[in-house]
Amino acid sequence: MFEHAQGFTVSGGTFINSVDNFMEKLLEKTLLGAAFDSSARDPPPRCHPGTRLAILQRCLDFILNCTDTQKIRWVVGAAGVGKSAIMQSVAESDLPPVIWRASIFFSTAGRNDGTKAIITLVYQLAAKCEPYREFVEHEIARDPSLLQSLLLVQFNKFIVEPFIHHPHLTSAGRTLIIIDGLDECDHSRTQRVLLQLISDFCLKYPSSPIVWMIASRPEPHITSFFAKSSVEAVYEKEEVLVDSDEAREDVERFLRNELTRIQDEFSLSPESQWPSEQDFWKLANASGGLFVYAHTVIKYIGDPDFGNPTSQVNSVLKVIEAHPLPNVSREQHPMAQLDALYAQILSKVPDSIMVDTRKLLLMLAVGWGGSFMVLCNWLGMTREDAYAAIRHLRSVIDVPNYDNAHYATLRSF
Structure with a gap:
C-alpha cells in the first residue's frame, strides 16, 4: 500500500515523515516570530481603516507593475511615522499576480539577528512552494554547512540559483519579499551586506520574478548606500514624511x-x-x-x-x-x-514601585526577548509585583495577559 509513498522512513516500527523533520530543523535556524503573520507580533501594527491609502496604493502599484532592474521599493521615514503598519498592510494585501511572499519584521526586541535573514526567508518560501522546498532540502542534504554559511553563500544558493535557473520558479509568477525595520538588524555591516546582495541581484538579473519591499529609518549608512549612482537604477523611494x-x-x-x-x-x-x-x-x-x-x-x-x-x-x-x-x-x-x-x-507611577518599573523598562530598552515570567524571575520579582510596576504604562507597553505571562514577552509600541 506504500507503493507510491515518498518522504517517509521507518525507524523501529515508527513512521517518520522526513519532510516534516526537515522543515522542523530548518525552522530552528530562522528568526522566530519575524513573519508578518507570526503570533509573536500579535496584534501587529496595521494602517487604520481609511488611512495611508495613497501610500499603500503607490506601493501596491509598484509591486504589480515594476519592470527590469527597478524591483526595490525603499520605504523610509523617521521613527513613529507608521512604516511597519504600511509594510504589514502591504503584506496582508490581496495581490493575485504575487504567487509567493515572505517577510522579515526586524525588531530590537529579540528579532534582530541578521545572520538568520536568508534562512528565515527560505523557510517561509519552502513552506509555501513544493518545488522550492525540494530544491532547498536537496541542497542542504548534500551540504548541511549551508545553514552556517555566509549571507553571500546562502543568497547565491537559495535565492539566485533557484529563482534564476529553476524553470518552475522563474515562470510561476511574482514573489514578494518584505524586509521591515532593516535599521533594527543587529549590525550596520549586516544591513549593508543585505542591501548589496539585493541590489546586485536586481542589476544582474532584471528578469527576476522577485520584488523587494524594504523599510528603514534614514540612518546615514543606509541613506548613503541608496545614494550611490550604481544603485539608482534598482529602486524607487517612498518617503513617509513626519508632517505632510x-x-x-x-x-x-x-x-x-x-x-x-x-x-x-x-x-x-x-x-x-x-x-x-x-x-x-x-x-x-x-x-x-x-x-x-x-x-x-x-x-x-x-x-x-x-x-x-x-x-x-x-x-x-x-x-x-x-x-x-x-x-x-x-x-x-x-x-x-x-x-x-x-x-x-x-x-503616574507611584514612587513605591518606581524601582521595579525602571528595572523592567531597562530590560525592554536593551532588547529583552524572553518570556515575561522568565524576566520576572531573573529580576527577582513576583508576577504580582511586576504587573503592579507596569500597570500605569499600558499606553506605551504591550503588557502580556496575566494568564499568558509564562509564554508572552514584554513589548514596546
Missing part, C-alpha cells in the same frame, strides 16, 4: 474614529461631542503627522485601569499646554511632544 498634509489628515481621521470608539465604550455623553472640537484640534495639532504620538494618546485616554477618559484627555491637554514648543521644528525633533507625553505617563 496626507499624514496629518490620516492622523486626524484615526483620532476621530478612536475617540468615538472610546466615547461609546465608556458611555460618555452620547448626545454631545466628546471631547470638544477645540480640544480635539489641540490633540490633532500636537500629533501632527506622527502616528506613534496619536496611538499613545489613544491608549492613554482609553486605558481601562484608569477608567476615566475625560480625566485622561485633560491630563494630555495639560501636557500640550505646558510644552507648546513654538520654536521646535517637527521635522528636526519629531519626538519632542511625545517625550513630554511619556514624562507625564511615567509621572
Whole structure:
C-alpha cells in the first residue's frame, strides 16, 4: 500500500515523515516570530481603516507593475511615522499576480539577528512552494554547512540559483519579499551586506520574478548606500514624511474614529461631542503627522485601569499646554511632544514601585526577548509585583495577559 509513498522512513516500527523533520530543523535556524503573520507580533501594527491609502496604493502599484532592474521599493521615514503598519498592510494585501511572499519584521526586541535573514526567508518560501522546498532540502542534504554559511553563500544558493535557473520558479509568477525595520538588524555591516546582495541581484538579473519591499529609518549608512549612482537604477523611494498634509489628515481621521470608539465604550455623553472640537484640534495639532504620538494618546485616554477618559484627555491637554514648543521644528525633533507625553505617563507611577518599573523598562530598552515570567524571575520579582510596576504604562507597553505571562514577552509600541 506504500507503493507510491515518498518522504517517509521507518525507524523501529515508527513512521517518520522526513519532510516534516526537515522543515522542523530548518525552522530552528530562522528568526522566530519575524513573519508578518507570526503570533509573536500579535496584534501587529496595521494602517487604520481609511488611512495611508495613497501610500499603500503607490506601493501596491509598484509591486504589480515594476519592470527590469527597478524591483526595490525603499520605504523610509523617521521613527513613529507608521512604516511597519504600511509594510504589514502591504503584506496582508490581496495581490493575485504575487504567487509567493515572505517577510522579515526586524525588531530590537529579540528579532534582530541578521545572520538568520536568508534562512528565515527560505523557510517561509519552502513552506509555501513544493518545488522550492525540494530544491532547498536537496541542497542542504548534500551540504548541511549551508545553514552556517555566509549571507553571500546562502543568497547565491537559495535565492539566485533557484529563482534564476529553476524553470518552475522563474515562470510561476511574482514573489514578494518584505524586509521591515532593516535599521533594527543587529549590525550596520549586516544591513549593508543585505542591501548589496539585493541590489546586485536586481542589476544582474532584471528578469527576476522577485520584488523587494524594504523599510528603514534614514540612518546615514543606509541613506548613503541608496545614494550611490550604481544603485539608482534598482529602486524607487517612498518617503513617509513626519508632517505632510496626507499624514496629518490620516492622523486626524484615526483620532476621530478612536475617540468615538472610546466615547461609546465608556458611555460618555452620547448626545454631545466628546471631547470638544477645540480640544480635539489641540490633540490633532500636537500629533501632527506622527502616528506613534496619536496611538499613545489613544491608549492613554482609553486605558481601562484608569477608567476615566475625560480625566485622561485633560491630563494630555495639560501636557500640550505646558510644552507648546513654538520654536521646535517637527521635522528636526519629531519626538519632542511625545517625550513630554511619556514624562507625564511615567509621572503616574507611584514612587513605591518606581524601582521595579525602571528595572523592567531597562530590560525592554536593551532588547529583552524572553518570556515575561522568565524576566520576572531573573529580576527577582513576583508576577504580582511586576504587573503592579507596569500597570500605569499600558499606553506605551504591550503588557502580556496575566494568564499568558509564562509564554508572552514584554513589548514596546
